[in-house]
Amino acid sequence: MLSTSFPHPKIQNLLSNLVLASKTMPSSFHFLILILCSILYLISPSKAKPLSKPKALVVPVIKDSNQYVTQLDQRTPLVPIKLTLDLGGRYLWVHCDADGYVSSTYKPIHCGSPQCSLANATSCRDCFDGPESPGCHNNTCRLLPENTIILRTMVTGEVSQDIVTIQSTNGHNPSKVVTLPKFLFSCATFSTMLEGLADGVKGMAGLGRSNISLPFQFSSAFAFPNKFAICLSRSTTSNGVVFFGASPYVLLPGIDVSKKLIHTPLFINPKTTASSSQKEEPSSEYFIGVSSIKINGATVPLNNSLLTINSTGFGGTKITTANPYTVLEHTIYNNFVKVFEKQVGNVTKVAPISPFGLCYNSKSFGSTRVGPGVPPIDLVLQKKSVFWRIFGANSMVQVNNDVLCLGFLKGRTDFTPQTSIVIGAHQLEDNLLQFDLVKSRLGFSSSLLFRQTTCGNFNFTSIA
Numbered sequence: 001m002l003s004t005s006f007p008h009p010k011i012q013n014l015l016s017n018l019v020l021a022s023k024t025m026p027s028s029f030h031f032l033i034l035i036l037c038s039i040l041y042l043i044s045p046s047k048a049k050p051l052s053k054p055k056a057l058v059v060p061v062i063k064d065s066n067q068y069v070t071q072l073d074q075r076t077p078l079v080p081i082k083l084t085l086d087l088g089g090r091y092l093w094v095h096c097d098a099d100g101y102v103s104s105t106y107k108p109i110h111c112g113s114p115q116c117s118l119a120n121a122t123s124c125r126d127c128f129d130g131p132e133s134p135g136c137h138n139n140t141c142r143l144l145p146e147n148t149i150i151l152r153t154m155v156t157g158e159v160s161q162d163i164v165t166i167q168s169t170n171g172h173n174p175s176k177v178v179t180l181p182k183f184l185f186s187c188a189t190f191s192t193m194l195e196g197l198a199d200g201v202k203g204m205a206g207l208g209r210s211n212i213s214l215p216f217q218f219s220s221a222f223a224f225p226n227k228f229a230i231c232l233s234r235s236t237t238s239n240g241v242v243f244f245g246a247s248p249y250v251l252l253p254g255i256d257v258s259k260k261l262i263h264t265p266l267f268i269n270p271k272t273t274a275s276s277s278q279k280e281e282p283s284s285e286y287f288i289g290v291s292s293i294k295i296n297g298a299t300v301p302l303n304n305s306l307l308t309i310n311s312t313g314f315g316g317t318k319i320t321t322a323n324p325y326t327v328l329e330h331t332i333y334n335n336f337v338k339v340f341e342k343q344v345g346n347v348t349k350v351a352p353i354s355p356f357g358l359c360y361n362s363k364s365f366g367s368t369r370v371g372p373g374v375p376p377i378d379l380v381l382q383k384k385s386v387f388w389r390i391f392g393a394n395s396m397v398q399v400n401n402d403v404l405c406l407g408f409l410k411g412r413t414d415f416t417p418q419t420s421i422v423i424g425a426h427q428l429e430d431n432l433l434q435f436d437l438v439k440s441r442l443g444f445s446s447s448l449l450f451r452q453t454t455c456g457n458f459n460f461t462s463i464a
Ligand SMILES: *[C@@H]1O[C@H](CO)[C@@H](O)[C@H](O)[C@H]1NC(C)=O
Pocket: 126, 127, 128, 130, 131, 132, 133, 136, 137, 138
């Protein structure tokens, strides 16, 4: 009876002392202690405590038109808003217009307010485009929303706040819905900003390094550590998942995929990688330190200076959800393909199908648990023993029934790309990636297919 768990630690201490004492005391004391316990329990201050804050949040992500689309509930009354996930994006931006954005809790952020500095806003503007409406107010600070799928930016987007709700999680299922009454985002008033985004999508959800990205706002609102994990499903019918906050991250049948992660440092590129920017600011994207590439153990010859970020922000390796496939700087690509072909051996190639540069008859390869049986590709990281191994399911793309192509693309040859290796979404699917911004490191699982699960296996049945 004394082992009943009491929420308040002080009372718990007191109780365990009493229990110890009772062992050596006559049984009449037991009754006294029981009474005392009951009284303590009744007056325990924990009874008055507010509901505990969530330790983690969860959203579903569905693959649509080679994008990864998530959903948040926003505004008053609440409306579900579809958003394309943007791993390196600075913040949430949505298309706002007088008819489309209806909310009694919308608030424009006026110049000089703390929210403008938190957002590191680029400018302060009036609005001459029409009557006051979401996205069009005088004396508001502005950001430069970017559609990273088609690399389009707009003139400016008003910094705004509104209610957002999201499901909390215990790591196994979604549970009760929690509310952020003052979620900061940017309003893009031109509908051309939505071009290239999947059907019904109203903006982009930025998970990047910034003080107002989704992970940052969620972790500061609920005081949990600033980490999040993405698990993109290759399927267009079963949801992948993004977890905000600490593990466990459990996928059916009951596998905590936060266990056995391999860790590598995250780097900050000192120069922005946005397609256009009004300011000199560090990049909000996630960079890792690839030190060499091996295929079947054979090293791809490459110019090592391409692998480090130089002081003007060129070089290095970043991870993105905006590109469907990994893009390699063209000299890296050429050697990569040569080594891959050599390691594949005597297998008949077929005419490449755009955008891919190397394709085979799919019947040439056996199938394994981790996809077509092709030589594994290793991205070697901070030391030889730490590498991200990419198997057939993530290296090859089944273009049609007969043709299987190497899912890596050649970078442009007419100019030096800012980033030498841009790891794209196909290479991330069915891998769990945890971005830990407290420890500034990436934890990755490699293919979950080895562990007999997929990113489509989170149990979205709510237990709220
Ligand atoms: C903003 O102020 C200007 C005058 O400075 C005015 O012409 C314009 O109508 C105002 N816009 C809004 C949306 O109130």
